[in-house]
Amino acid sequence: MRFTIEPVDLDRHDKLLHAWITHPRSVWWGMPDADVAAVRAEYARIDADPHHHAWIGSLDGLPVFLTETYEPAHSELAAHYDVLPGDVGMHVLVAPPDGPPRHGLTSAVMRAVMRFIFEDPKAERVVVEPDIRNEAIARKNAEVGFVVDRPVQLHDKVARLSFCTRADFAAKDRP
Template identity: 60%
Template structure:
């Protein structure tokens, strides 16, 4: 995890709908990498990752996005409607809630200072502005201190701990005002 800084502001971050046919092999490499263990897919073969992504693509309540930094594929984002996916019965979703999962690819070379911060900031902004969310909802594992710190830097507020399949999670939300007041959001100005 990198702190926000001047290098982070200089990175061009874009998102586009994930094309499973084009990017399945890349997603397999990212999702099965040991650094992606929190996604619980390290055991899947290419067909298994493709089946997972095809399932997301076929579900009207979810979407996968490919993120690029300076034109290079660098991260995966999943957005979902928490009233229908993962959180029914656990979270009383409000109109405008959009759930989000983010995976920054394992670095192919030396880490880029500010990369994770820039990606996180732009993904939260994308969900709020481009997708029209009122609140971004996340549910990281309570034991994932790195993600908890990054979420806090982006303005996420923990609502409570919840039990989800395979984990105890920190149900958290972020509004436009939360992002704007956060350390990552202040770098947008």
């Protein structure tokens, strides 16, 4: 498996993102009823934000996931924990299967995203804040080394604030 990660290009990816984000399996993404224009507007907003970035991940040339990285100091999370230098916020969405599910794909995507983030020598810790009800992502986060800190009330959810240091990920990273 060979993953590549590139910036979202709305002219190329808007319809793809729309299909992924509005799929019933993507309920945790929070945009189930969005139309293509709303998805474009959201990702144009992210593109304009110097502290937030959206990326398309491909497996052997086929787009299979969306990930976002952001600076927690410039986000709602800054009010909920002491942001440290080297903290990187992350969101990930694996594309709904287009055919039979591929066993192990989500775990491989999680490792690829974490490797991508830690390629930056300034990145020391990854921060996530998934909805506390999303048990599937909690399991995937634990697989790559995230440790749950505590629940926090964000504007749209109760989140499971979790952290993964570079060392925690290195201890869990397996091909």
